[in-house]
Amino acid sequence: MNQLDKRSLSRTQNLTLTAVVAALYAAVTMMVAPIGFGPVQLRLSEGLNHLAAWNKRYIVALSLGVLIANLVSPMGWIDWVFGTLDTVIMTALTYYLTRKVGSALMKIIISTISVLTVGMAILAAEFTFAFAINAAGSFPPDHAGSIWANWLSFYLMLVPGEFASLAVGGIVIYALSKFVDLAK
Template sequence: MNNMDKRTVSRTQNLTLTAVVAALYAAITMMVAPIGFGPVQLRLSEGLNHLAAWNKRYVVALSLGVLIANLVSPMGWIDWVFGTLDTVIMTGLTYYLTRKIASPLLKIVISTVSVLTVGMAILAAEFTFAFAINAAGSFAPDHAGSIWANWLSYYISLVPGEFVSLVVGGIVIFALSKFVDLSK
């Protein structure tokens, strides 16, 4: 095979893997849709965020998957824009922090910390903003009060479900990394 053919195969493979992961993320989210949205959620597809630790193509794939899944979000445009941007930021950070790390377990730990801190902080801010502007589909916080108190309330309610999703996804991705080179 000449270099031109190899580049074409490589681009086709990248595009295909991006599309498959985006579709998988959206499909898993929509399967659990009633519990995949809102301030208390169990979005099992979030376990796929660990893939960003292996290849930057998954930053695009996961962001596209989030955008597709959020098209059915009760918060509408706010989730389309800020939910997708949140994924770009947290998976991009994961890729950046893990790009020179070889250990799959360490990649998953760093990914988990990135998502639980940066990702959930941005998502809590999204919910706080949506509630503050009385957006359609926004969720009332547990209490009235300052923006900080509302943000903290959302953050605390988001982390447990996200942690469960990341642990389940981490186990699957770790096992997969033993059989498949996820960086290719």
């Protein structure tokens, strides 16, 4: 096989893997749609965020999957823009923090910390902003208070469901990493 064929195959493989992961993210999110949106959510597809620790293509794949899934979000454009941007930021952070980490378990731990801290902080800010401007489909915090109290309230509501999704996804991705080279 000549060099041009190898490059073409590599591009095709990258595009295919990106599309498959984006579609999988969107499909799993829409399967659990009633509990996949809002401040108390169990978006099982979030477990796929760990993939960004292995290859930067998954930053695009997951962000595209989030955008597609969020097209049915009750918060509309706010979720399309900020939810997608949140995914770009937290998966890029995961990728850069784990580039030189060899252990699959450490990659998953770093990914989990990145998503639970940075990712959920941004999502809590998105919900706080949506509530503050009375956006259609926004959710009230569990109590009325200052903007910081509302942000903290949203953050604390988001973390348990996200942690559960990351734990399940972490187990699946860890097992998969033993049989498939996720970096390729």
